[in-house]
Amino acid sequence: MKPGNYTTFSVSFYCREAKKNRQGLSPIETSIVMNGRRWIFSLPQKENPEVFKNALKSKRNNAIKEYLEEIRSKIRGCQLFALQNDTKFDIELVKSFVLHGGIRPITVSELFEEYMSQLKRRIGVNLTYKTYRKFELSRDKFLEMVSPTDPVSSINGMTIRNFMTELEKVYEYQTVMGYASKLKSVLLYAVRNKMLSQDPFEGIPIRRWNREVQFLNESELNRIKELPLANQSLAKIRDLFIFQANCGLSFADMKELKKEDFLFNENGQCYIAKNRVKTEIPFISVILPDGMEILKKYNFRLPLISIEKVNAYLKIIQDLSGINKPLHTHIARHTYATRCLNAGVRIEVVSKLLGHTNIRQTQHYAKLLKNRIIDEVSQCFKK
Secondary structure, X not given: XXXXXXXXXXXXXXXXXXXXXXXXXXXXXXXXXXOOEEEEXXXXXXXXXXXXXXXHHOOOOOHHHHHHHHHHXXXXXXXXHHHXXXXXXXXHHHHXXXXXXXXXXXXXXXXXXXXXXXXXXXXXXXXXXXXXXXXXXXXHHHHOOOOOOOEHHHOOHXXXXXXXXXXXXXXXXXXXXXXXXXXXHHHHHHHHOOOOOOOOOOOOOOOOOOOOXXXXXXXXXXXXXXXXXXXXXXXXXXXXXXXXXOOOOOHHHHHOOOHHHOEEOOOOOEEEEEEOOOOOOEEEEEOOHHHHHHHHHOOOOOOOOOHHHHHHHHHHHHHHHOOOOOXXXXXXXXXXXXXXXXXXXXXXXXXXXXXXXXXXXXXOOOOOOHHHHHHHHHHHOOO
């Protein structure tokens, strides 16, 4: 047997007077002592404590004795299973045999529940709530494509690859890697606790790296804006993309917009002041002129379309416009940030526009155009 298996083991049964319900019945409890430690759990059957006590004292066979003998038999079967399968013999194995008639697979939902409960106890000790929340988000995303009732043992490399592929349709590389790394921590816990025989992430690298941020220049943006589109669905998605490139909102934040979210200052400048859906960080989005045209077109009520459909249609728009850059909702946000920086907006201000927690997050957007660099240096040395 594996290290940690039992050396001493005993079983006894109780039916306590103090636990009687209104019908006078108490649960039959099983007490197991293993290596000096005691565990108690209730069996499905209930009995009157006095009847239970007299049945055990009786020298004759009776239904209660037969029931308890059946439980003992299951526990002996559990011991045999552990010996034959080189499996750790512990209380959870016993419970599974007694209550479910054999090994009941741990479900995906139960794995997350167990892991998250341990994380929750660490909040404020060696874990922040923000980190805990990231684990919750990773769990929620994973359970969108895997049934909570599926056994943990069904998770394999293909499950992980499919999960990451679905995320890549919606999120940037770094976000996908963040979700994946949190999921890997949970699954490694499952491996360590014998819920999984091997790590499903084996051979699937998780790398954090600063990928080159792509954006559209003014010429490319105008090409999309002026592209003739007879298909109304394509035209709506093009409008959403142009709006994003003129407000800098993420798709999730844009999707939550209501007419009353659009505010105006004393100079008539339209802006949005909210918290980001993803991080709850405050942001102020200043709507640029082309974005205002889109808002007026839809009477400040943008069409609601799924992110999957938007990104799929943007690929068609990319082909039609002949732009040699992958069009997706994030590139519109990148474009807004880069346009602001190249227009002379300070990086601290752009950080607030995007709802970043610090300027370091914004720095990878700081892609100055060649003409801006040349002009700025020339102005500094002009005689």
